[in-house]
Every structure is written in C-alpha cells, then in structure tokens.
Amino acid sequence: MRAALTRGLLAAALISPxxxxxxxxxxxxxxxxxxxxxxGLEAWDRIFAVVSHPRCANCHxxxxxxxxxxxxxxxxxxPHGMNIRAGESRIGAETLPCATCHLGKNSDVAHSPPAVPDxxxxxxxxxxxxxxxxxxxxxxxxxPALNGDRTxxxxxxxLGHDVILHWAWEPGGTREPAPGTLHxxxxxxxxxxxxxxxxxx
Amino acid sequence: xxxxFPAQAxxxxxxxxxxYTVKLTVNGAEHFIDVEPEMxxxxxxxxxxxxxxxxxxxxxAQCGACTVHIDGMAVRSCSxxxxxxxGEVTTIEGLGTPDSLHAVQAAWVEHQVAQCGYCQSGxxxxxxSLLEMNSDPTDEDIDAxxxxxxxxxxxxxxxxxxxxTAASRMNGA
Numbered sequence: 001m002r003a004a005l006t007r008g009l010l011a012a013a014l015i016s017p018x019x020x021x022x023x024x025x026x027x028x029x030x031x032x033x034x035x036x037x038x039x040g041l042e043a044w045d046r047i048f049a050v051v052s053h054p055r056c057a058n059c060h061x062x063x064x065x066x067x068x069x070x071x072x073x074x075x076x077x078x079p080h081g082m083n084i085r086a087g088e089s090r091i092g093a094e095t096l097p098c099a100t101c102h103l104g105k106n107s108d109v110a111h112s113p114p115a116v117p118d119x120x121x122x123x124x125x126x127x128x129x130x131x132x133x134x135x136x137x138x139x140x141x142x143x144p145a146l147n148g149d150r151t152x153x154x155x156x157x158x159l160g161h162d163v164i165l166h167w168a169w170e171p172g173g174t175r176e177p178a179p180g181t182l183h184x185x186x187x188x189x190x191x192x193x194x195x196x197x198x199x200x201x
Numbered sequence: 202x203x204x205x206f207p208a209q210a211x212x213x214x215x216x217x218x219x220x221y222t223v224k225l226t227v228n229g230a231e232h233f234i235d236v237e238p239e240m241x242x243x244x245x246x247x248x249x250x251x252x253x254x255x256x257x258x259x260x261x262a263q264c265g266a267c268t269v270h271i272d273g274m275a276v277r278s279c280s281x282x283x284x285x286x287x288g289e290v291t292t293i294e295g296l297g298t299p300d301s302l303h304a305v306q307a308a309w310v311e312h313q314v315a316q317c318g319y320c321q322s323g324x325x326x327x328x329x330s331l332l333e334m335n336s337d338p339t340d341e342d343i344d345a346x347x348x349x350x351x352x353x354x355x356x357x358x359x360x361x362x363x364x365x366t367a368a369s370r371m372n373g374a
Contacts, residue, residue: 082263083348095331095338095346097274101262104281112261112280 024160024182029153029190040195043188048134050185051141055168055178059121062128065090070130072176073110090122108173116167124148138199152193156186223283227252228295238284243267245283246292254293254322258351265350268323269293275330293322296329305329308367316354324350328364337368 050056054071061068065086070077087094101113102120114120123129126146129137140146141155150158159165159182168178169185178185192198225232227250234249241260246252246269255278258266262277269278272288297303302310305328315321324347331338331346338346343364352360 083344085345095335095342096349100275101277101280103276104285107280109261111263
C-alpha cells in the first residue's frame with residue numbers, strides 16, 4: 001500500500017512542471033480591533049458563498065471518499081460518475097488515482113476532467129463543507145483542530161500558495177467559477193479574522 | 202517529412218530549439234517526434250508512431266479506451282499533452298509479447314473477456330496498473346479501479362473474473 005500511495009503522490013511527477021500560477025501575494029488585512037462584528041459577519045457571508053460553491057464544495061465531502069458532481073453544469077446533484085473513490089489517501093492511490101484523468105493541463109472542453117499542476121485530490125476529512133450550513137463551516141474554519149491548526153492569517157496564506165484552490169476562480173470552459181476573486185476571498189478571510197472570526201447563529 | 206542526414210539532424214535540432222520536437226520513450230524505444238507539444242499523447246501514439254493499441258473513444262478522459270501507462274500508472278492518453286510527458290510510456294503492445302503474455306493478457310484470453318474488443322486494451326492496461334498497486338484486490342477494489350473504463354458490450358463480469366485470475370497467477374497460485 002505504501003508503494004501505491006507513493007505512486008499516487010508522485011503522479012504529478014509523470015508530467016513535467018507546467019507553468020503553475022505564481023504564488024499569490026496575501027493582501028494586507030485590517031488590524032485587529034478596527035473591524036466591527038457586523039463587518040466580520042458580512043465578510044463571512046461572502047466567504048460562505050465561496051466555500052459552499054460547487055467549485056469548492058464538490059471535493060470537500062468530509063468522511064465520504066466520493067467526490068460530488070453538483071452545480072449548473074451537472075443538472076442534478078450526484079456522486080462523481082463511474083463509481084470514483086478517492087480512498088483514505090484522498091487521491092485515489094489505493095486503486096485509481098485521481099490523476100489517471102485529472103492530470104496535466106486544465107481543459108476547457110465540456111465534460112473533460114479539470115486539472116492543475118498538482119495532485120488532484122479531495123480535501124481533508126475534517127474540512128467537510130458539502131451540504132453543511134454556514135454556522136457549521138464557520139465554526140470549523142475557526143477551530144484549529146479542524147482547520148489544519150491555522151490562524152485566520154494562515155488560512156489566507158494557504159489560499160495564496162495552493163494552486164488547486166486557485167483553480168476554483170479559473171475553472172476554464174463553461175464551468176462556473178467561485179464567486180468573486182481569489183484576492184477578494186483572501187481579503188474577506190482577513191476582515192473576518194480581524195473581527196474575531198464571528199459566526200452566524 | 203523525409204529528410205536525410207545531416208540535414209535531418211540539423212532539422213531536428215532546429216525543431217528542438219523551437220520546442221517542436223518531443224522526445225518520448227514508448228515500450229522501451231526512444232522517439233524524437235516532430236509534433237507540437239500540445240498534441241495529445243494518444244494522437245502521437247496512433248498517428249505519428251503507428252501504435253494503434255490505445256483507442257480513441259471519447260477524447261475527454263471519460264471512457265478509458267485510450268488508457269496507457271506512464272511509469273506504470275494508468276493515464277488517459279487522450280487528455281495528456283505529449284510535451285508534458287516525463288516518464289516512460291507503455292501501451293498494450295509493450296505490456297507483454299505474443300510468446301510471453303502479461304498475466305492480465307493471459308487471463309483475458311482464458312476468460313474470453315472481449316466481445317467487440319474496442320475498449321479492451323484500455324481495460325487491460327487499467328487492470329495491470331491496479332495489480333501493480335494492489336496484488337490481491339477485492340471485488341470492491343476491482344469495481345473502484347475499473348469502473349472508469351467503460352465497456353458498451355457489458356463484459357464487466359468477465360473483466361472482474363479475469364482480474365482475479367491474473368492476481369492469483371501473479372501471486373504464484
């Protein structure tokens with residue numbers, strides 16, 4: 001199994017480095033204490049619009065290892081076709097790596113598999129967003145035990161350097177991008193954080 | 202294009218400088234191919250190298266008929282740009298030989314898996330990759346690994362049986 005996992009993790013190495021998007025600079029956020037709770041909650045609403053969007057949520061499926069197909073381009077919500085399972089590895093290393101199809105360069109062709117210059121994969125189990133409410137995801141994102149032990153500033157940094165996240169705003173073809181821009185999303189994270197990471201009830 | 206040495210060498214060198222000649226290792230043989238790097242690997246295999254085992258099915262990595270290995274891992278050759286390939290490519294032609302079939306190929310013959318046969322090279326390549334990763338797959342493992350390779354004839358029960366036979370042979374049974 002270790003060999004399988006290694007193979008899966010090295011899948012991207014089969015393909016030469018493509019021109020990856022450069023690391024995105026994290027904007028300068030407001031100082032703690034100058035952002036009201038109301039402004040923080042307004043920022044959270046915009047954050048929720050992103051994290052609940054199909055471009056993000058379809059692969060944030062929690063304990064399930066089945067990516068989802070949902071959103072306008074899919075017609076109805078259902079698990080990824082062809083009985084695709086990402087396994088415990090979250091990259092399909094146990095049987096069929098995600099990179100068997102999601103490999104190389106992103107495709108604009110309708111119904112073709114998208115790709116980024118990194119392993120295509122599901123989000124960690126703890127980052128369960130698909131079908132979850134705004135309060136649930138909000139509490140998850142401010143809990144270090146569930147957010148990868150990150151401060152809000154580190155959440156913004158994570159967005160800056162993980163190219164699979166960048167794809168949500170540039171999915172290509174007729175895929176609907178996540179709302180706003182990567183930059184505005186990082187700004188919202190910083191505003192929400194500076195306001196004390198308030199969550200809706 | 203038909204050119205003779207040293208004109209050929211010069212031509213290829215210039216094309217390489219321009220980024221239009223791709224080096225590709227397929228089934229152990231090295232090739233320098235005068236194609237645009239954006240050309241799908243499947244096109245190069247079939248139209249430039251005459252390796253027609255991998256089949257064109259959907260062209261968008263949805264059916265698996267074009268499956269080949271890059272360094273042992275199954276990939277959809279219709280959706281990989283040739284200029285981006287770093288590892289060694291293996292097609293059904295390089296998996297075994299008529300005199301020495303790969304265990305999966307032998308099991309395919311034994312179970313008479315193929316019906317029309319169009320998808321079968323992709324099926325075999327996917328199965329061989331699965332067994333490299335998991336030498337004793339359960340039914341669920343086989344379903345998970347093979348379900349993205351479509352067979353319109355519905356040979357799935359024989360595919361599963363053949364994968365199990367190949368696994369037991371590879372494990373020395």
